[in-house]
Amino acid sequence: MSLDHVGPFPTQAPLAELERLCSAGDTTLYDAVGWQAAAREFPFTGARVLAVQSKHGVDDRLHLDEPADLWILSGDSLRLADGQLVPRTLGALRARYGRAIADDGVDGTSDDFNGFGARSCRLPYIEFKLGFSGHGIIPDSTRITSLEMWIPVPRGTERICATERRRDDR
Numbered sequence: 001m002s003l004d005h006v007g008p009f010p011t012q013a014p015l016a017e018l019e020r021l022c023s024a025g026d027t028t029l030y031d032a033v034g035w036q037a038a039a040r041e042f043p044f045t046g047a048r049v050l051a052v053q054s055k056h057g058v059d060d061r062l063h064l065d066e067p068a069d070l071w072i073l074s075g076d077s078l079r080l081a082d083g084q085l086v087p088r089t090l091g092a093l094r095a096r097y098g099r100a101i102a103d104d105g106v107d108g109t110s111d112d113f114n115g116f117g118a119r120s121c122r123l124p125y126i127e128f129k130l131g132f133s134g135h136g137i138i139p140d141s142t143r144i145t146s147l148e149m150w151i152p153v154p155r156g157t158e159r160i161c162a163t164e165r166r167r168d169d170r
Contacts, residue, residue, distance in 0.1 A: 001147065002081035003125055006049060006071050007042075011151045015040055016064040018051055027062055030054075030072065033114045037070075038062050046077025067151065074146040080123065086147065090118055090130060091140025097122040101160060102130065102138045117148070121161035125153045 004011060009018050022042050030039040030052045038061055039052040051068035078086040087093040094100045102118040116130040116138060131143040 001071075001073065001078065001126070001149065003149075003151070003153070006051075006073065006149070007044070007047070009042075009049070009051070011071065011149075012067050014065050014067055015051060015053070015062050018042070018068075019064070030070075039068070039072075044075070044077070047073065047075035049073055069151055071149045071151065072146060073149075078147065080126075086128075087144060089140060089144060090128070090138060090142045093118065093120055093128060093144065094140065099161060100128070102142075104137050116142075118144075119157070119160055124157050124160055125149055 001007070008021050018040060025040060025042040028039050028041045028050070030037050030050055035054070037052050037054045037056060039050045040062060042049040042051070050070075050072040052070035052072060053063055053066060053068055054070045056063060076085075080086060084096070087096055090100065090102060097120045099121040100118045101121070103116045116132040117127040118130060118138075119127055127148040128144045129146040129148060130138060131145045132138050
């Protein structure tokens, strides 16, 4: 997984091209807290890939001439751009890639909360979704349950770790 490719799929390719590359799977409705969007689900052994077109909202149909703008991945066989499997826990993410900023102290009870996540400063374009439902500091033993990647990367994402580094330098 990288900004350019998710498995065999170029992230900038229209959905028709993705379907040509892999005819398995089907259209589905992606449901995030507070909104829904049409998506194409691609099942693989050990992985599930959703190519979501979020900008059309509840249109409920795919626009095959347009690319996905959100990629959701889950499974135990996902690999990052360096060829390694996605770390299984927040602590393993930090051990392998260094600083990772988690949603510590976030109120997970709000109506529009989409789950806890973490970003690695080496891979800031990926949100590592966490299986955490508590309060306070997220332990390093917390499992990584899925990955999310927006294309294009949301503005300001690259500054997340720079802001944290400035705080550490004080």
